[in-house]
Amino acid sequence: MSGDHPSAPLLEVAGLSVAFATRHGVVRAVRDVDLSLRAGECLAVVGESGSGKSVTARALLGLAGAGARVTARTLAFEGRDLRTLGGGQWRRLRGRRIGYVLQDALTSLDPLRRVGLEVAEALEVHGLARRDDLDDQVIRLLTEVGVPDPRVRFLQYPHELSGGLRQRALIASAIAAGPALLVADEPTTALDVTVQAQVLGLLEERRRRGTALLLISHDLAVVARLADQVAVMFAGEVVERGPAAALLSSPAHPYTADLLAAVPGLDDPDAPDATDGPEAPHGPDASDARGGPGGPGGPVRGLPIVRTGPAATTGCPYAPRCALADDRCRSEPPPPVSYGEGGPEGEDHMVRCFHPGRERPAAAFETPVAPVRVKNRAVVSVRGITKRYRSPDGSRRTAVGDVSFDLRAGEALGLVGESGSGKSTTARIVLAEIVPDTGTVLLDGEPWSGLRERDRRSRRSRIQLVDQDPLSSFDPRFTVERVVGEAVPGRMPRRRRRERAAALLGQVGLDPALLDRVPARLSGGQRQRVAIARALAPGPEVLVCDEPVSALDVTVQAQILALLARLRREAGVALLFISHDLGVVRQVCDRVAVMKDGRLVETGAVADVFRAPRAAYTAELLAAVPRIDPGRTAGERPHAAVTLEGHP
């Protein structure tokens, strides 16, 4: 196989473009993309959603879709020109030589077929197993990807598996026929950090055994650990491509730099060489972060606010968001140029930018100016709350068990844990949406939970919720004006209400011109800002934020986090900030409470908990967070042991 010639690329792509004919004209989803990947290497394709990553991946399998027009100067795999393949030839390639792991494991496995059948499909299709041997092979594959009890899982349906196991099964189905290249599209996006780390470990293991990896992600930190080469995509173009070490340590394109800055890191930004590895997951000087210039929790590394104007059509596509954009950027597209000295083996470091590697002006960043004053008065006191649910099989499950904490006025308290650990149930008890079985919640020292709703109504405005996709519950015909305006308390004429709504939009950094739009026509970041404006309308003391940035791309995520930090400062609201993402909590919060299986395992100041976690579980979570260590080179990457879910 082609692994014998390390210098000959396994996959070579030049000038790849994909256009879709739609009702609104031609969408040029991918433009002039060059990629190359050698056997056994890992190429990471990174970019925000909609940047064309998935379309690129599908084009490599000849699956760009019915309405797609794919063109390329070179499109070669294992020395064959893919542009000339017929239908049958493509089919013999797919699954057999190139495996593909689709974006969402829940919908990418046929929900009506047993997991074993799905894993077996590639073997069957390519005639790689005899009937009587098929089951054994599938069980072997499931074992190989670390699925516990493969004989049981084999007969189950995808919905009966956890997210992590589904992803493993999907990977097993993609590697069943032993392909030379595995394309994995956002393989960890929907997973908790610890599971995410396991799946990455699994992919790393595949690569170690010689499978080349094309790893797609919107999160630079996720791929940093595995990638030999990184290609950064924006608006359908590869804007920067080069050896991972060079690209991560000295990003040439402003978008790459923005992506790197937006990674919610665990380490102090002034200590980029923080030691890596599971036993020392935190920088030695992380403790200084509290006193640092950024105030509690370290500086918020924000980004310039997205302008809502039309995208540049003639010049550089990044110009509308670029802090370095000048007239030339806006009028002509930057051609690809070489940058720096490239990689150790002479790999090219390419960038499409007129000002590669230039410092970005700091003025464009939304950074906190003064530390937030936290008063010693508790606005919310949670005292020993417990909530149990009956599971379908009749047993009782403790969703929240004996949880107590205080949220002080103006404070930001993070509540972290994996999905199912009881974070959201706790939030809904704090919001008095559900009643705890035992324990109480006090608001401003007065009873809150366990009252009749009538007795709570007058104080409802003091505590507001912002959740993951908060506008989805509104009638799609409602305009932003209505969504925000109707949360403004009191009676007033329509014009006054509109003015208040406009002022609230201004407060969250949105153009008041958006008042007449419907939420469906807004971007994810804009929707989240509208939701925050709505939550601020009654002038609350407490904002409960339940995974407020989990559905957003990292760059947008950073903007929303910066906004929350600013609101805390300006409006003095306290935040109960729920997230499964430790990096995010680290950015926003003063204190953190870690939940596992419904219980608090650790509470403390963010700096202390992140520097010296007391609970073993916290240490485990911290170790699992993907991080960028630009100092390391591909050769000396430590091969982390693969931890297997459910294994002793």
Add this chain to the structure above:
Amino acid sequence: MPPLARRLTRRLALTLFVLWGAATFAFAGMRLVPGDPARVIAGGVQANATPQVLDAIRDEYGLREPIVVQYARFLGRLLRADLGGSYQLGRPVSRVIGEQIGATLALAAGAAALGFGLAVALATLTAGRPRLRALSRAVEFCSISTPNFWIGILLLAAFSFHLGWFPVIGDDGPAALVLPCAALALPIAGVLAQVTREGLERALDQPFALTARARGATEHRIRVRHALRHAALPVLTLSGWVLGELLAGTVVVETVFARQGLGHVVVAAVRGRDFPVVTGVVVLSALVFSLINIAVDLLYGLADPRIGAAA
């Protein structure tokens, strides 16, 4: 499995309730229309039965009793599965039905199989293929909007009179079943094909279909092994409607093709106000409906494992 047992028990109880309702409606319907049942029994309104004969009939059939008592008696007999005797034919209803049900079942089952088969074949071939789909759609709309009897007459004209491939009338042998089945199946197939195709196209758009393609599966395999099962769910929902169409259609088709069968019996019984026969057929139809619904309910769980988990 206790949840399954509980669901079945509930379904069976519901079936009994439906049967009682159907019987009561039949009873009420036949009694509320004007006319004297005794005259019917005596041979119809035209027959000149003497008052003595009519009196004797009234005594024998209990027609003089208050309506409530008659109703109670009627239910009592029904509970013993005694459908009574036909007024017109002078034979037990169960025997009348028993003699005719075979022909009707053969017709209905044949038509159902043909309808579902045609629909699945058409949908699988044309889903996601714009030109074939347009053609198939045109044919489907024609078959949906043409009444059974007219399809029957056209089929007869073409295949029996003109080509002479099939017998014109009668019910001997499977050859005689082909055209009636087709006449009954075509409109059903038209609707089912559209629903199946829609389900297939929705399934083919889902990520798992792309995954299957990425494994190198052929288009045919993706349709048959993956998508078809997803399309089965909306089609199953229609099975109640299909059954109704079949029951109504048999009456017409049996007339057009001059076949034996329950359709014939029902037409004669309603016209002659043969109360026990009508009741018998109504109760039997209700029973078949209920049983098929239970079967469909169980099939749902088989077709979609997620439903079984949720129930």
